[in-house]
Each structure stands twice: as C-alpha cells, then as structure tokens.
Amino acid sequence: MKTISIIGGGIAGLTVANILHKEDMKFALYERSSLQSNKGHGFIIPSEGLEILKTYVNSTDLLNDGNILNEYISFDYKGNFIDKKQLQNDFIISRKALVDLLEKNIPREFIYHDKSVSYIQKSTDGILEVFFSDDTSIVPTSIVIAADGSKSKIRTTLISDKLLRETGVHEIVNIFENSELATILGNQFLKFHHTDGGLSIGLLKVSATEVLCYAQFDINRYPLKEDSTIEINNFMQTNFKDWAYPVSLFLEKTNFENAHYWRVNELDILDDYFSENTVFVGDTAHSLLPFTSQGVTSAIKDAQVLIDSLKRNPSDYKKAFKEYSTVRKEEIAIHFKNGRLLRDNFLLPLEEQKNNIIPISFK
Ligand SMILES: Cc1cc2nc3c(=O)[nH]c(=O)nc-3n(C[C@H](O)[C@H](O)[C@H](O)COP(=O)(O)OP(=O)(O)OC[C@H]3O[C@@H](n4cnc5c(N)ncnc54)[C@H](O)[C@@H]3O)c2cc1C
Incomplete structure (x- = not known):
C-alpha cells in the first residue's frame, strides 16, 4: 500500500x-x-461536531478539556436583554486542547x-x-x-x-485564565451588541479556569491596523469602554497577552x-x-x-x-450562504437585526 x-x-x-x-x-x-500555540483561538462546535469527535478522541478527555454550552443569551451593550435560546449540547474548546487530543492517538513516526x-x-x-x-x-x-x-x-x-476575499468583519480572540469569570459564565454563551451594529463581544467559559472572549467588528467603522498587544488592548479598552458587566470585568482582568487579531477572509466557492x-x-x-x-x-x-x-x-x-x-x-x-446572512445581520443597527439568531449555521 x-x-x-x-x-x-x-x-x-x-x-x-x-x-x-x-x-x-x-x-x-x-x-x-x-508546538501548537494557544494564542487567541478556540472553537464553538455544534453538537453534531462534538458527537463525531467523540468517535475519534477519548470522550472523557474531550469533555474535560472543554465546556458544554446550554444556553445562548444576547444583550445590548448596556446589558438590556435581547434574546435567549436553548442550545443542544453545543461545545467550546481551545484549539490547542483539540489539536493535542487529535494528535494523541497517532504514532509519532507518522507526523513530521x-x-x-x-x-x-x-x-x-x-x-x-x-x-x-x-x-x-x-x-x-x-x-x-x-x-x-x-x-x-x-x-x-x-x-x-485570487480566491480569498476580505469579509469586512475582523475578530480579536482571547483565551485567558480567570476562574471568577469562568464560574459566572458557567454553561451560558453570552453575547453583547452595540446598538449601531457592527460591534459585538462574546464571552464563554472554556474550562474551570479559562475564558474565551471574541470581539467582532466592522473594520470600516472600527479600524485596527496593528496586531501588537498594546494596540489590541487600546482598541478593546476604547471601543468596549462602559459596556455592561461582565464585559467590564473581562476588560479589567485581561491584559490581552494571549490575544490574536484575525483579519478574517472568506474563500470563494471552488468548482x-x-x-x-x-x-x-x-x-x-x-x-x-x-x-x-x-x-x-x-x-x-x-x-x-x-x-x-x-x-x-x-x-x-x-x-x-x-x-x-x-x-x-x-x-x-x-x-x-448562512455565514453571509449572519454577517449582514451583524452589520445592521440592532433594531433592524433579526432576533433569535444564534451565531451557528445549521443545515
Ligand atoms: C477568528 C476565527 C474564529 C473562528 N471560530 C470558529 C469557531 O468558533 N468554530 C469553528 O468550528 N470554527 C471556527 N473558525 C474556523 C476554524 O478555525 C477553521 O475552520 C478550522 O480551524 C479548519 O481547520 P483546518 O485544519 O482546515 O485548518 P487550520 O486549522 O488552519 O489548520 C491548517 C494547518 O496547516 C498548517 N499549515 C499551514 N500552512 C502550512 C505549510 N505551508 N506547510 C505545512 N503546514 C502548514 C498550519 O500550521 C495548521 O496546523 C474560526 C476561524 C477564525 C479565523
């Protein structure tokens, strides 16, 4: 063979x-x-993906390394409730943890x-x-x-x-250690939105001590040129200043050392x-x-x-x-198609956005 x-x-x-x-x-x-870096990356994985993963990696280790998400709740940036949705055992895990689990079963001599x-x-x-x-x-x-x-x-x-396209929405993703915030978040996926649209922040517990935060922003309205820790910190402290608790707690507790700035691209559909x-x-x-x-x-x-x-x-x-x-x-x-609909919805002022939209695409 x-x-x-x-x-x-x-x-x-x-x-x-x-x-x-x-x-x-x-x-x-x-x-x-x-070595895979843990810098700024984690995955929200729908329950379908979690179930498939369990067939390849040890499911106890998988569940221990990440966190089940039971509920999605969205708010405006002042903390006014917008919407709530039950999740079907969706999951979050850091990229590093998932890569480590997937590598574990493969003999060393096959990976260079x-x-x-x-x-x-x-x-x-x-x-x-x-x-x-x-x-x-x-x-x-x-x-x-x-x-x-x-x-x-x-x-x-x-x-x-020539197939990669600029999407207009960039992200800062940050995984950091904070047991207090992790406990507050539990199995909930919280997302806060600016009333003008085009700016949001999601907070999720990844493990007992780790929290993942991701900020999404319309790069035309909220420009960020550099990806240094100082610039990311300035950007976050400026644009999310006065946002409701627990966003305020997050900004107080993290130093963004582990954050990554993603200039998000989308690939054209290949033949x-x-x-x-x-x-x-x-x-x-x-x-x-x-x-x-x-x-x-x-x-x-x-x-x-x-x-x-x-x-x-x-x-x-x-x-x-x-x-x-x-x-x-x-x-x-x-x-x-769903990705584009979610992106377009995100760019609208909050009052024009469709409620009830979970940031996950289903078939
Ligand atoms: C900001 C952001 C947030 C995201 N959030 C989510 C989420 O919540 N949930 C979700 O499901 N997906 C999410 N994604 C998408 C997800 O990251 C990818 O779909 C997923 O990682 C795809 O896996 P992959 O193995 O195809 O590619 P990658 O994970 O990119 O892996 C590619 C691998 O190839 C290696 N490589 C690259 N170039 C070379 C080279 N020249 N030679 C040798 N090796 C090379 C890299 O080091 C890497 O290990 C997000 C993406 C971004 C940018």
Whole structure:
C-alpha cells in the first residue's frame, strides 16, 4: 500500500490521520509548526461536531478539556436583554486542547513537525514535488491530502491565488485564565451588541479556569491596523469602554497577552475540491465565515466523507475525489450562504437585526 501524504496538521489533517490510522492505511503528515500555540483561538462546535469527535478522541478527555454550552443569551451593550435560546449540547474548546487530543492517538513516526511547505512544483509529466523550508522535499507516491488551511500554498499553486476575499468583519480572540469569570459564565454563551451594529463581544467559559472572549467588528467603522498587544488592548479598552458587566470585568482582568487579531477572509466557492492527485479538505477547500461556527465540524466531516469515498473506490481515486467533492459542496453551500446572512445581520443597527439568531449555521 502506498503512503498518503497529508499537508497540514490542523483539525482537518489530524482527523484524516486519525481515520487513516484506524483503517490501518499508510500515511505521513507534514505540519509547519513545532508546538501548537494557544494564542487567541478556540472553537464553538455544534453538537453534531462534538458527537463525531467523540468517535475519534477519548470522550472523557474531550469533555474535560472543554465546556458544554446550554444556553445562548444576547444583550445590548448596556446589558438590556435581547434574546435567549436553548442550545443542544453545543461545545467550546481551545484549539490547542483539540489539536493535542487529535494528535494523541497517532504514532509519532507518522507526523513530521517543523515541515513548512514553501512551494510545490509539477513536472511536465504531472509528477508533483513538495518543497519544505528546511530544503528537503518529497515526491508523493500516492495521493496528497491538502489540509494547510485557508491560505493553502498547495491550493493557491494548483488552482489560483485570487480566491480569498476580505469579509469586512475582523475578530480579536482571547483565551485567558480567570476562574471568577469562568464560574459566572458557567454553561451560558453570552453575547453583547452595540446598538449601531457592527460591534459585538462574546464571552464563554472554556474550562474551570479559562475564558474565551471574541470581539467582532466592522473594520470600516472600527479600524485596527496593528496586531501588537498594546494596540489590541487600546482598541478593546476604547471601543468596549462602559459596556455592561461582565464585559467590564473581562476588560479589567485581561491584559490581552494571549490575544490574536484575525483579519478574517472568506474563500470563494471552488468548482471542485481536488486537482489531479491532490484533494483539499477543511479550510483549504472552504474557508467559511467564523459566524457559522462550522469550520471544525465541516473539517471533520470532510475527512470522514473523503476516506469513506476512497475506501469505496480503492483503485479509482479520481472517482473518490469527485464523490467526496459533490457530497461536501452541497452542505458547504448552505453554511456559506448562512455565514453571509449572519454577517449582514451583524452589520445592521440592532433594531433592524433579526432576533433569535444564534451565531451557528445549521443545515
Ligand atoms: C477568528 C476565527 C474564529 C473562528 N471560530 C470558529 C469557531 O468558533 N468554530 C469553528 O468550528 N470554527 C471556527 N473558525 C474556523 C476554524 O478555525 C477553521 O475552520 C478550522 O480551524 C479548519 O481547520 P483546518 O485544519 O482546515 O485548518 P487550520 O486549522 O488552519 O489548520 C491548517 C494547518 O496547516 C498548517 N499549515 C499551514 N500552512 C502550512 C505549510 N505551508 N506547510 C505545512 N503546514 C502548514 C498550519 O500550521 C495548521 O496546523 C474560526 C476561524 C477564525 C479565523
């Protein structure tokens, strides 16, 4: 059996690796980072994604590392109640915790860290060579699964480098230690909105001691040029000054050292999620707006559908890629549309926004 090459060890790449390992299929995964950073990233995961994850990672560890969300409550920035919605066991976890859990089951010898793809090259007879920044290269003998994220070097070389669009809404995401705020938040997902629209902040408990805060802002009305800790702190203290409790408590307690500024992009819809012997999964195939909270669930469902298709068509990867692409594109189109609706709603003044909108896209 030939070795499948996976490029990128994020959620999509690691889920693929977990499934291939379970199926006893040979693979090698190349990931650019040495250690996954916890800086500013966590995931809200709908219950569907949580249930699938439980089939790949130890479910007790998974539940211990994150937090179940039972209720979504929104307010205006003064703390006036807007809306409340029951959640169906949705979940939140830090990216680092989830990546660690997904890596745990995979033997070390199949994962190569510090392997950053710098470029790829195709010879005239169609053979692909992948070059890494440490001056090494590989010539994949089987298919390549590109899981190197929304800015994928593989996709931009094989398809186009002009497919990412500015979304107009950027985010600051911050995970920080504060047991007091974590206890106050419990299993509730709180979100506060400016009355003029285009500015909001969400607060969630990630674990007994950790809180995740994410601020979303219309970059045209609330410009932020630099992503230094000082600039992020200034931005947050200025724009969220006088917002209601517990936003005020959050601003008092965090120093934003761990915050990350995301200039959020969206990927145009691709014709197909593959090119010759390379197939795209996760954000490489479809970078959805964060409003959908569907990035992780979509990445793990991609991995499942792809490997299922490959198993059903062991000697015809082209047929498998086509099947995978057709199935997944149908669902992704719904999240793509929902993401835009959620974004457009967010930009409106509060009185024109539709109530009852949970920041999660469903099929
Ligand atoms: C601000 C923000 C908030 C979000 N919130 C949520 C949320 O609440 N819920 C949710 O489900 N989704 C959320 N998402 C989306 C989610 O982050 C992605 O959909 C998800 O991480 C996709 O996983 P992936 O494995 O495809 O890509 P990534 O997680 O981006 O992983 C790509 C991997 O490839 C590696 N890589 C990149 N380039 C190279 C290279 N050249 N060589 C080798 N390796 C490389 C990277 O180091 C990384 O490990 C959010 C996204 C943003 C920007």
